[in-house]
Amino acid sequence: MTIDPALLAExxxxxxxxxxxxxxxxxxxxxxxxxxxxxxxxPANGEDVDxxxxxxxxxxxxxxxxxxxxxxxxGKRHTQMPRSRLRRVVSNVELNSPDGEQISAAANVxxxxxxxxxDTLWAARTxxxxxxxxxxxxxxxxxVILVNNDKxxxxxxxxx
Amino acid sequence: xxxGPKCEVPNMTLVNxxxxxxxxxxxxxxxxxxxxxxLFEAELAKVWYKTWVYVGHVSEVPNSNDFILKSIGxxxxxxTRDRDGNIHLLLNRCAHRGNQFCVSSKGNSSTFTCxxxxxxxxxxxxxxxxxxPNGYEGVQRSGLGLGHVERVAVxxxxxxxxxxxxxxxxxxxxxxxxGILDRLVQTSPDGEVEITAGFLQHRTKSNWKFLVENETDGxxxxxxxxxxxxxxESGIGxxxxxxxxxVARDLGKGHxxxxxxxxxxxxxxxxxxxxxxxxxxxxxxxxMKQAYGDEKANQIMIDGTPHAMIFPNLFIAEIxxxxxxxxxxxxxxQHVTALQFKGAPDLNRRLRQQTMGSVGPAGFLLADDSEMYxxxxxxxxxxxxxxxxxxxxxxRERRDSDGFLIGDATDEITSxxxxxxxxxxxxx
Numbered sequence: 001m002t003i004d005p006a007l008l009a010e011x012x013x014x015x016x017x018x019x020x021x022x023x024x025x026x027x028x029x030x031x032x033x034x035x036x037x038x039x040x041x042x043p044a045n046g047e048d049v050d051x052x053x054x055x056x057x058x059x060x061x062x063x064x065x066x067x068x069x070x071x072x073x074x075g076k077r078h079t080q081m082p083r084s085r086l087r088r089v090v091s092n093v094e095l096n097s098p099d100g101e102q103i104s105a106a107a108n109v110x111x112x113x114x115x116x117x118x119d120t121l122w123a124a125r126t127x128x129x130x131x132x133x134x135x136x137x138x139x140x141x142x143x144v145i146l147v148n149n150d151k152x153x154x155x156x157x158x159x160x
Numbered sequence: 161x162x163x164g165p166k167c168e169v170p171n172m173t174l175v176n177x178x179x180x181x182x183x184x185x186x187x188x189x190x191x192x193x194x195x196x197x198x199l200f201e202a203e204l205a206k207v208w209y210k211t212w213v214y215v216g217h218v219s220e221v222p223n224s225n226d227f228i229l230k231s232i233g234x235x236x237x238x239x240t241r242d243r244d245g246n247i248h249l250l251l252n253r254c255a256h257r258g259n260q261f262c263v264s265s266k267g268n269s270s271t272f273t274c275x276x277x278x279x280x281x282x283x284x285x286x287x288x289x290x291x292x293p294n295g296y297e298g299v300q301r302s303g304l305g306l307g308h309v310e311r312v313a314v315x316x317x318x319x320x321x322x323x324x325x326x327x328x329x330x331x332x333x334x335x336x337x338x339g340i341l342d343r344l345v346q347t348s349p350d351g352e353v354e355i356t357a358g359f360l361q362h363r364t365k366s367n368w369k370f371l372v373e374n375e376t377d378g379x380x381x382x383x384x385x386x387x388x389x390x391x392x393e394s395g396i397g398x399x400x401x402x403x404x405x406x407v408a409r410d411l412g413k414g415h416x417x418x419x420x421x422x423x424x425x426x427x428x429x430x431x432x433x434x435x436x437x438x439x440x441x442x443x444x445x446x447x448m449k450q451a452y453g454d455e456k457a458n459q460i461m462i463d464g465t466p467h468a469m470i471f472p473n474l475f476i477a478e479i480x481x482x483x484x485x486x487x488x489x490x491x492x493x494q495h496v497t498a499l500q501f502k503g504a505p506d507l508n509r510r511l512r513q514q515t516m517g518s519v520g521p522a523g524f525l526l527a528d529d530s531e532m533y534x535x536x537x538x539x540x541x542x543x544x545x546x547x548x549x550x551x552x553x554x555x556r557e558r559r560d561s562d563g564f565l566i567g568d569a570t571d572e573i574t575s576x577x578x579x580x581x582x583x584x585x586x587x588x
Contacts (some may be wrong), residue, residue: 042522044360045265054358055497055515058522067391067517071524076387079531117365117534150265152361152493155530156521 003095011105011130012093014137019109022159023086027069030159035131035140038062042160047125047145057149057156068159079157085114086158090126102140103130109144113158120154123147180586184579187551191540194367200489206586207472208233209323212333214474214483215239215249215309217355218317220266225283228266231485232321237309238262239319240283243270247314249321250285251307272306281306316341317353318474336564337415340468344476346460348501349447355481355497357512360520362494366533368472368486369582371494374529375469375482376416376574378408379552384532388524395435399423399569406569408553409560410577414471414585418569421463433464433478436510444507451503465499469574471581480515490537494530496520550575 042058129141183190236252309321313330389397475482498515553571567573
């Protein structure tokens with residue numbers, strides 16, 4: 001497959017922006033990156049586990065994504081009061097073959113979190129399905145495959 | 161991976177570390193009970209490696225030769241079903257030179273072969289053979305089987321193990337908590353629970369007893385969970401208010417519950433406990449009525465499932481179960497999964513969806529509970545006032561018609577019951 005360098009640059013820029021909004025707890029701006037039918041998925045116990053029959057760490061449809069954001073805004077989401085201090089490095093961005101209107105991409109991410117408990121490193125491969133809307137690229141699906149999702153994890157209450 | 165500096169627990173020497181009794185009083189407990197390393201080791205011996213501990217469910221090993229990795233405290237335990245259908249709890253240590261031989265989280269095999277020197281064991285724990293056997297001339301294989309949990313017993317599909325050769329039977333240990341499991345399985349038209357949705361594992365930097373106490377603490381939800389009750393427009397918060405008719409109950413032997421039935425009976429609507437209505441689950445409703453008759457099915461569907469902590473590690477949380485695993489004095493893993501009711505596929509989907517939303521590392525509820533577990537773990541290391549006060553509702557303790565001690569939904573009668581039993585175990 002030939003990669004369109006302009007598309008790769010645009011997708012990479014989108015992924016960087018999403019990462020920055022997450023690090024900076026810009027919840028509303030982050031929520032606006034989703035399509036109306038967005039699905040936010042963080043599987044547990046592997047990467048090909050069926051989320052319709054097995055537990056996932058996060059498996060949010062669009063209304064549950066909104067609920068997650070509204071919970072942050074109450075100011076009583078204790079695990080994020082104070083907020084985690086975050087910096088993430090996103091790399092290894094790759095485009096897959098286009099599928100009609102949808103753009104599928106993947107990246108590696110390494111996240112440093114500092115909170116009241118201490119400092120924690122999170123590592124994952126993230127897979128995106130993006131769609132072009134009037135507002136620009138939007139996420140129809142984001143799947144975050146944590147390297148250690150088969151192990152016992154500390155609380156993961158920031159946006160990953 | 162935690163890469164921060166390890167938080168050292170100060171050695172509390174204000175109270176003699178061997179003297180548990182003086183640290184547990186009628187309405188207060190000493191902070192060192194949560195931080196004392198030598199006490200944690202004593203707990204392993206006197207609670208976790210002695211009493212009945214929940215390990216797994218029969219539906220996790222449905223077929224002959226199925227196995228699944230489980231735990232009892234820090235011990236790695238393999239739950240197997242042999243070819244005759246019997247359940248075994250084997251310890252994950254080769255009888256030869258100690259290799260932790262089983263590294264698959266689950267599977268199907270009649271034998272386990274240690275990769276170190278090739279010793280092979282049956283799934284009932286017996287040594288089947290070893291390579292180059294002429295090096296073991298005259299050796300009795302029967303003495304070289306896998307270690308195992310001495311006693312295994314099943315109640316309503318729930319598998320418990322006890323490392324003690326002798327002691328109370330599982331039914332004696334469960335006592336009134338049998339009624340909790342009886343009630344729970346009735347929610348299935350087939351009378352059976354299944355554990356088939358896989359577990360989330362949530363690690364928290366806290367002593368296990370903070371978790372056990374919190375599970376039936378009806379005082380915290382309106383504060384710890386205000387954020388989600390508010391935005392989800394949930395009715396759950398009101399169940400734990402000062403005017404709730406729900407009851408906190410000490411079932412004895414360390415088992416406790418928040419009995420929400422008085423509230424659900426006041427509402428009187430089937431499936432209100434699950435935040436839904438009968439007409440949205442016509443298939444389930446029909447099967448329940450067929451199984452139990454109209455009247456009883458209606459009552460079961462009004463009453464809902466239990467909210468009960470079966471000491472020391474099984475929390476039945478209405479729609480899910482938690483299995484509490486202590487791994488260090490200040491570290492605990494919560495294994496959690498959705499309850500699945502046999503014969504209720506429509507209900508089961510919603511049970512999974514709600515469980516995924518509310519619990520685990522990113523859960524709307526449990527991330528905040530775990531935050532409190534960790535803050536209390538750090539907090540009780542402060543030198544003063546030394547004690548946690550658990551006297552809420554002491555003046556209004558009363559007995560119900562079955563003779564159990566009860567209090568209002570927000571009363572700490574449950575914590576006091578847990579500590580009473582814990583003290584008895586630790587002083588034995």
